[in-house]
Structure formats: C-alpha cells, structure tokens
Amino acid sequence: MITLAYDGTNFAGFQSQPNQRTVQDVLEKAVNKMSTAKEFVHIFGSGRTDAGVHAFGQIVHFDLENDIPAQGIVNGLNSMLPLDMQVVDAKIVSKEFHARFTAHGKRYMYRVSRGRFVDPFKRFYTGHYKYPLNIELIKEAIPDVIGTHDYSSFVASGSQTKSHVRTIYDATVRENLENNEIIFEFYGNGFLYNQVRIMVAALLEIGNGKRPVHDFLRLYEVKDRNECRATAPASGLYLKKVYYDIENNK
Amino acid sequence: MITLAYDGTNFAGFQSQPNQRTVQDVLEKAVNKMSTAKEFVHIFGSGRTDAGVHAFGQIVHFDLENDIPAQGIVNGLNSMLPLDMQVVDAKIVSKEFHARFTAHGKRYMYRVSRGRFVDPFKRFYTGHYKYPLNIELIKEAIPDVIGTHDYSSFVASGSQTKSHVRTIYDATVRENLENNEIIFEFYGNGFLYNQVRIMVAALLEIGNGKRPVHDFLRLYEVKDRNECRATAPASGLYLKKVYYDIENNK
Known part of the structure; x- marks a missing residue:
C-alpha cells in the first residue's frame, strides 16, 4: 500500500x-x-x-x-x-x-477562502465564498452533521449506491483569521458522491442566514436533493486520511 | 497607483x-x-x-x-x-x-521547501532544496548581506545597470518547522537582475557547508559572477512590497 x-x-x-x-x-x-x-x-x-x-x-x-x-x-x-x-x-x-x-473510515478537509475577490494563490486550492458569514451559526449546526443519517438530500445524481445511510464520527469547523479561511473537516465511515461538497455548501448557506441553523435535521427527513442544490467547488476539497485496521494488516 | x-x-x-x-x-x-x-x-x-x-x-x-x-x-x-x-x-x-x-525600496520574500521530494502543492510556490542544511550557519551569514555593497558577484548576465552598488537595509531568515520551509526576506533600495535568487542560492550553499560562513565578504571583493554560479528557482520568489514616500504622494 x-x-x-x-x-x-x-x-x-x-x-x-x-x-x-x-x-x-x-x-x-x-x-x-x-x-x-x-x-x-x-x-x-x-x-x-x-x-x-x-x-x-x-x-x-x-x-x-x-x-x-x-x-x-x-x-x-x-x-x-x-x-x-x-x-x-x-x-x-x-x-x-x-x-x-478494508478501509473503515475517511477524513476529508474543505478549505473555504473569504473576501470579495479570489486570492490568486488560492484559486485552485480553496472554494471561494464572498457572501457574509456568521461562523457562530455554522458552529451551532455542526453537531447536527455528526451521527448516523440518511444523506439522500446530500448526494449528487449519478451515485450508484443503494443505501444513503452513512455515519459521520466527527465534524469540525475552524476559522483561520490570518489566512481569511474557514476550514471544515469530516471524518466518517464513508461518503456518498459529492456528499462533502454538498454539505459544505449547505453549511455556508446556514452561515449566511439563507437556511435555518438546524436545517440538516429537516434535510435528513425529506431525503430530497432538490432541497439542497448547491455544491461547493472541487478545488477546496482534500482527501486527508483513509483509516484501516493496520495493526492486523488489513 | x-x-x-x-x-x-x-x-x-x-x-x-x-x-x-x-x-x-x-x-x-x-x-x-x-x-x-x-x-x-x-x-x-x-x-x-x-x-x-x-x-x-x-x-x-x-x-x-x-x-x-x-x-x-x-x-x-x-x-x-x-x-x-x-x-x-x-x-x-x-x-x-x-x-x-519614485520607489525608494523593495521587499522580496523567498520560500525554500525542504525534504527529499518536492511537495506537489509547493512545486510552483517554493524553490526546493533537498540537501542537508544547518540553518545556524545561514543565520550567522545573514548580517553580511546587510549594508551597502558592490553586488557584481550576484548579478545575472543581461543586466544593463552600470553600477552594481546597492543597499540592503534588512535581511532575515526563519524556519517554518510545521511547513518544512525556510523563508528569507530582503529589504533594500533596489535589486539587480536575479540578485535575490543568486544570494539565496549562495546562502543555501553556506547552510550546506559548501561555502565558508563569511563568503559574502569575499564575494563583495572579487566582483565575479563565476564565483557564484547558482540561481535559486523563480518559483520561490515573491515581490512583497514596494516603498514610496506616500505621505507626500510620491
């Protein structure tokens, strides 16, 4: 490996x-x-x-x-x-x-750059969000992301997976003020097609006030991608770590 | 402006x-x-x-x-x-x-990435140096960079400037251990063609032990580019700031 x-x-x-x-x-x-x-x-x-x-x-x-x-x-x-x-x-x-x-978990990172214009050095390495954000609203929403849920509202068409139930063990958001960035991390047992990018887009809409803070709870129920249309750009997404039971060589 | x-x-x-x-x-x-x-x-x-x-x-x-x-x-x-x-x-x-x-000074930054292999995310944004470095030797050499000197040993052919005398007001080097980088800054009244990149290459040779610590003092005297052939790659160099007497609108 x-x-x-x-x-x-x-x-x-x-x-x-x-x-x-x-x-x-x-x-x-x-x-x-x-x-x-x-x-x-x-x-x-x-x-x-x-x-x-x-x-x-x-x-x-x-x-x-x-x-x-x-x-x-x-x-x-x-x-x-x-x-x-x-x-x-x-x-x-x-x-x-x-x-x-034999993978039993994955960790993704998503970098969001702020400011009115895209920093030339970040155009390929972040998703850019120029609208106002209240990070406290996102922090309030983050615990709703964690747990075992049906993520049908957060899966792109083209997914060939039968079940949309996944478990997210941990999710965090932090602000890098020096860098003018917001960094998300998601650690779960597996992710659906475009799931992280759709969740990030929804969390940014919560931070912008376009969605109520606890909208994820409703989105788990409605199971409808039409309720969650935006997808954050690929450029901000990083596959950070894949988890195995390496001690048993698996 | x-x-x-x-x-x-x-x-x-x-x-x-x-x-x-x-x-x-x-x-x-x-x-x-x-x-x-x-x-x-x-x-x-x-x-x-x-x-x-x-x-x-x-x-x-x-x-x-x-x-x-x-x-x-x-x-x-x-x-x-x-x-x-x-x-x-x-x-x-x-x-x-x-x-x-009306510019009376410029500040350049140079990012050197370390490690055996080039980090894929830094290939366009740093110069890479894979050989051993003793940063303490570079720190000892840095004060020699500061002052008014004839930088003829540090100018690329193709320079059309008559005088090679310039003043460097400040020069620093710092290690970013988290990032595995060494970052130089040079603030001076003006720089010759490729001067910063040639100085960085010479400072790295000092750090590697290929040159004596106070070799800059000799290089100012010999005024010969053949004594200082290497040029650090363009990818590590950043024009950080240009200084003007803005209070007088100049």
Whole structure:
C-alpha cells in the first residue's frame, strides 16, 4: 500500500478515462515501469476523487512480484512520477489488505477562502465564498452533521449506491483569521458522491442566514436533493486520511 | 497607483512580449477596457518580475481620464482580470508619482521547501532544496548581506545597470518547522537582475557547508559572477512590497 499526495488541479479525477490525464493512469504507468511481471499491474485506490479534488493521504494498493523494500518503492516511484503527484509512504501489507474494501473510515478537509475577490494563490486550492458569514451559526449546526443519517438530500445524481445511510464520527469547523479561511473537516465511515461538497455548501448557506441553523435535521427527513442544490467547488476539497485496521494488516 | 498580486506561474514575466502572456499585457488589456480615452493607456510597474516569479504587492501606475473612485477601479479591474491576477488596492496619486522612479525600496520574500521530494502543492510556490542544511550557519551569514555593497558577484548576465552598488537595509531568515520551509526576506533600495535568487542560492550553499560562513565578504571583493554560479528557482520568489514616500504622494 502506498500513501499518495496529489494536486488535483491538472487531473481529470482519480479513475482511468480514455484520453484524459487521471491519477490512476499516471500512477499505473510508473508502477508498471517498476514491475518485472509480464502482466499489466493494476492499482486500486481507496475511492475515486473528482477532477480538481486534492489528496494528502489517498491510499492505493497493488501487487508487485519484485522484491523491493518499501523505501525503494517510494524512491523509485517518485523518480518517475510528475511533480503534481508524490508517494509519501509505502508499506508491505498482507494479501488480505484492499485499499477500498478494508478501509473503515475517511477524513476529508474543505478549505473555504473569504473576501470579495479570489486570492490568486488560492484559486485552485480553496472554494471561494464572498457572501457574509456568521461562523457562530455554522458552529451551532455542526453537531447536527455528526451521527448516523440518511444523506439522500446530500448526494449528487449519478451515485450508484443503494443505501444513503452513512455515519459521520466527527465534524469540525475552524476559522483561520490570518489566512481569511474557514476550514471544515469530516471524518466518517464513508461518503456518498459529492456528499462533502454538498454539505459544505449547505453549511455556508446556514452561515449566511439563507437556511435555518438546524436545517440538516429537516434535510435528513425529506431525503430530497432538490432541497439542497448547491455544491461547493472541487478545488477546496482534500482527501486527508483513509483509516484501516493496520495493526492486523488489513 | 494600484497594488497588484499575481501568481507568476502562468505568466512569461511582467514585461510585455509578443505572443506571450505577460502581466503587463493582461493588465493593460483590462485597463484599456475601462478607459474612456481614445489613446491606448500604458501601465508602468515598479520593476519587472521574471517568468514564474510571484507578487503580493507589485505597484503599477497609469493615467485614467475617467473620474472613477479608487474602489471602483479595484472592482472594475477585478471583474475583468483572470483569476491569477488581483488588484488588492488602488489609490489616486499626484502626477509626480511614478511606480518605478519614485520607489525608494523593495521587499522580496523567498520560500525554500525542504525534504527529499518536492511537495506537489509547493512545486510552483517554493524553490526546493533537498540537501542537508544547518540553518545556524545561514543565520550567522545573514548580517553580511546587510549594508551597502558592490553586488557584481550576484548579478545575472543581461543586466544593463552600470553600477552594481546597492543597499540592503534588512535581511532575515526563519524556519517554518510545521511547513518544512525556510523563508528569507530582503529589504533594500533596489535589486539587480536575479540578485535575490543568486544570494539565496549562495546562502543555501553556506547552510550546506559548501561555502565558508563569511563568503559574502569575499564575494563583495572579487566582483565575479563565476564565483557564484547558482540561481535559486523563480518559483520561490515573491515581490512583497514596494516603498514610496506616500505621505507626500510620491
């Protein structure tokens, strides 16, 4: 398994697509240069990220026949990868490990930049919100985000998941005054398609006074995306960490 | 006068060039959309920045016939400018003001990122130095940077300036351990072509033990660029502030 960081700006998302530059295609190319096997080596990510979404801690696994120590995999791949992707760490894991199926949690971060105009240095790395915000209202709403809920109001069309019930273990919001940013974090057992970006958009509407503070409680009941149409931009979203039961090598 | 921030990554530098995307060309286009004058309005910067060099506080002036309040200039230009350039501030100044000729000082910042590999999020925003560094050696060398000196050893070929004597009023170095960066600042009455980037490269060589701590004193005497060949990358350099005697509107 490797821990992968990437700047999502110039990737058409994680998943392989013809004639597009994707995280999977770029990484598989490097892995196969390193592999001594005759067969093409496929890589498996903990989940997809959309075009423009970033990662500090995406987890990927693949099977190498080569007998390379973990640090050799880090160094070898980084010598071949482009500068917008970096292998942060590598671990040799058991055959039972699967980046997607043995993951039991994920942590996402979302950076919102404030101010009337977009800071040129943040245009690819934050979502920008120029309207007034009362962060105290968002802080009041945050506990409603935590728990086990049906998130049908917060899932983009195109989701192929049958159940929209997920558990969010923790959610936080903090203000970085020096930087003029608001930073959200969400830690849960799994997230639906665009769920974090739709929740952030709804929380900003609460901060702006467009929605009542405890509107999430109503949105869990109505189960209707039409009640929650906005989606915060991909540029603010970071996959920060994927959780496994690593002590048991799973 | 306007204060301009730009992400230099996708600009071929400040100065207008045929068939290139430059800061001057992009800004002049927006200014002329706003202008009611028949003649083309030229803009004047405090100085050029090279391709890839960033600015938080570049200063530019131009003459508008229109009677627009300063905040209207900020809003109007920002509505037309691309996202990698932003007008931070505007002031109506006297006719004696000239962005270049009445400037009496500039402050540059240089961000060095550390670690074996380039962080994907810093590739365009820092210079990367992967070799060992003893920051204490750099701190010892920093006082030698300050003062009035002949910087001929630190000027890139192509400089058209006759005198290489400049004064640096202040120079600092600090370590951001959380970020794994070293940040330099230089405040002086003016800087030669590539001077900051060549000084940073020499200071890093001092930190690495390749040069004696007080080598700057020798370099001021020999006045020879061959003694100081390295240039730190443009991506780490930021024009932070330009100083004027604004109380007298100059």
